[in-house]
Amino acid sequence: MIKIKFFSTIIFASTVLLCIFVQVPSAEIKTLSSALHIWPPVGNDFGNVNDLDKTLTKFLKISVYEVNSQGGCTSLRLERIRLIHDRYRVEYRLPRSHRKNQYGRKFEIRFTLADLELGSTTYEPLEHRGAVLKIEFRIDNHPVIRARVLHRQGYTATKIAEVLRAEFGLTGQETAQLLRDEGYGVLEIAQALRDAYFASAKEAAQILKNIGYSEDEIVLVLIEVYETYLAIVDVMVTDWENCANVPSDYTGLAWGQKVTIPYIPGLIGTRVWSNDVNKGIGGTYTTIWVKYDLVPVISDQRVLVDYGVFHWPYWEWWCPSDWQRANGTSSGRQGALTTDTEGDCYRNGLCVHYVPINQTDTFITNVGLSYTSGSEAACPALGEANLGYWPMQADSYDIHKNCADDRWVYLCYGRGKAWPPMPMSIDVTDGEKLNFLETYAPRVWIASGESYWPSSVKWAFPYLVRTPCLDIGVAMVCGTPYPEAQYWLFTKEGVEGSDVLDFFHGCNGYSTSNPCTINDVPVYAFWVKKSVPVEGDLFDFVDLVYFFYYPYNRGKEVANTVWESHVGDWEHVTVRLMWAYDDQTGWTLQPTQMYISAHDFGGIYEWTEIPKINGTHAVVYSAWGSHGVWLTAGEHDYGEVCYVVACEDLTDWTSEGTSWDIWNYLEAFDYNAKQGLGGSTWPLWMSDDFTNPGTCGDPSNPACGPIYRWGNTENECYSDPIGRCLMTTGPTGPVSKGVWSPGILK
Secondary structure (H helix, E strand, C coil), X not given: CCCCCCCCCCCCCHXXXXXXXXXXXXXXXXXXXXXXXXXXXXXXXXCXXXXXXXXXXXXXXXXXXEXXXXXXXXXXXXXXXXXXXXXEEEEEECCHHHCCCCCCCEEEEEEEECCEXXXXXEECCCCCCCCEEEEEEEEECCHHHHHHHHHHCCCCHHXXXXXXXXXXXXXXXXXXXXXXXXXXXXXXXXXXXXXXXXXXXXXXXXXXXXXXXXXXXHHHHHHHCCCEEEEEEXXXXXXXXXXXXXXXXXXXXXXXXXXXXXXXXXCECCCCCCCCCCCCCXXXXXXXXXXXXXXXXXXXXXXXXXXXXXXXXXXXXXXXXXXXXXXXXXXXXXXXXCCCCCCCCCCEEEEEEEEEHHHCCCEEXXXXXXXXXXXXXXXXXXXXXXXXXXXXXECCCCCCCCCCCCCECCEEEEEECCCCCCCCCCCCCHHHHHHHHHHCCCEEEECCCCCCCCCCHHHHHHHEEEEEEEECCCCEEECCCCCCCEEEEEECXXXXXXXXXXXXXXXXXXXCCCCCCHHHCCEEEEEEEEEEEECCEEEEEEEEEEEEEEEEECCEEECCXXXXXXXXXXXXXXXXXXXEEECCCEEEEEEXXXXXXXXXXXXXXXXXXXXXXXXXXXXXXXXXXXXXEECCCEEEEEEEEECCCCEXXXXXXXXXXEEEEHHHCXXXXXXXXXXXXXXXXXXXXCCCCCCCCCCCCCCCCHHHCCCCECCCCHHHCCECCCXXXXXCCCCECHHHCCXXXXXXXX
């Protein structure tokens, strides 16, 4: 091994060191005390002059204490430490009173170097030694000492690493540990590993993990020092129920509140076990797995940028252009999902889209599965990857499509990159809340020829009465104010079957003695801040919820009968805001998804896929009579009704009749604070204390208190010949719609 000679002022060239370095296997780093050799008369260890470190004079400190008989000690004065040829020397000049009587005295001598404790010894003179006690010693070259001295002289972690490698043959891990002990940061240590040891991103990450750095700190290094991301490089389908044949470096897709986070065995993340995508529909046990890797941004390594489920009739596979089938097989078919299922299940397969990372700005960071008994895709709100938290979105295609079961399973995914960490909280002013509600309020197209228009609740209240009702199991008892009875709204004028009262027509401009028009109709808009736990932290997001009130829902005419009419109708649209990153503006709140309600169900749509005007106002359509909200004009089948001899579809019809730009008509509220925005007053009916008789002294007044149901009970309506009710119970109001809790977008 070639030695590097150091003087009190150390000068070297890193390029020279790299050129002359010869790798030597590192021995275990010896204890620091082994470097100290104390000469007689204080000690009896001369050490080896060839190992002497001659660069330490100004960093050394020798302390001498006289120990008294009671165990206390007195600090004594020393002269300057000097390097004398092959040793260090410091002189202790005895006080005049001690010079003739040294015998029997006891001294403790401590050796420190730049705050490193090298060791100590005791000295008891056996005879008179004169007026001056010479303390002589050697200190060996030692990597811990070298690191400390160079650090004190202002050298970078990389320069120190080059010296430790060249002079002592230390491994990268040994050097990294010394640098950490010296107080260098994780980024500086990673740069030293990269530049002095030529460590790859994975090698550096493993070393940093071995010396105790957290996963977040390691990922920071990968991003900042190596410009390397954790990305998905392969997606695989399997039909192995015990998954024993799945490679150990793949992690699975699970549903519920689980979502994959980047996983590399022994380095990053925890392996997630995969769930059966065919659960509940039979067929082959089928699972989906993904493989993550460390991918430099300058490489041409292909990474996952999109994936989705597609219909493969008769197992004739098809994927969009530039896409491909996922690897792996189910029942021998590459990329297949719903294999061997019974009934009307679509034959579905998994397609994936890879792009070289140096050709894309974003890629998929997290994946997972929804699993719900409702039509909403129950994806977790956020997924964590590359120090960012990314909104999880849902593929638009239900894996269980046409399976006639009660489950919906969608692919979930988060798409992002290693931008600065996403803010955890959302704190905005009331004015900003109102501005968000106005900016992203949709345009609603009222259908051509609509007969049953929206109105304000205030306009409809004079035609309604607030009545307590108690469900006793076999019947609904209304009118008696039992303590547990909940307050409903009923029409003051009785209705049967398909009867139509004048006020049912809403604000069409002429239907009642108190006419109103669409320009008089408010939309009840709510700012709802929500929090979701991710890895122990709470992250905020916001739902903007817009409720439309109609005095009446007209049912569908089938077999000369109008089915499913009801008094009162609430529909709504929700726009979800989450943090989004832009190179120019940084993190800002942006819409990511929208939910639109239709009757007792709804649908979730990605914001980028929704038609908009002015770039911010989604365009939606209200169905004629029944007011279900849809994303397109035309015919929408949503159910069926069966009568004596047949079953027929229930169909909504939408069209561009009257444009209702609802941002001009908002009554806005902050749901969390239970207060109005922009001058609005929090409504009494926005309470779930449904047994409360109200505050105005007249419980029958709809404006006085909470409302559980907004229309007549079905047991007052006309029934068809085989006993089914043609007019259904009035709906619950906004407070009961389930839009307020975090989680599923609704």
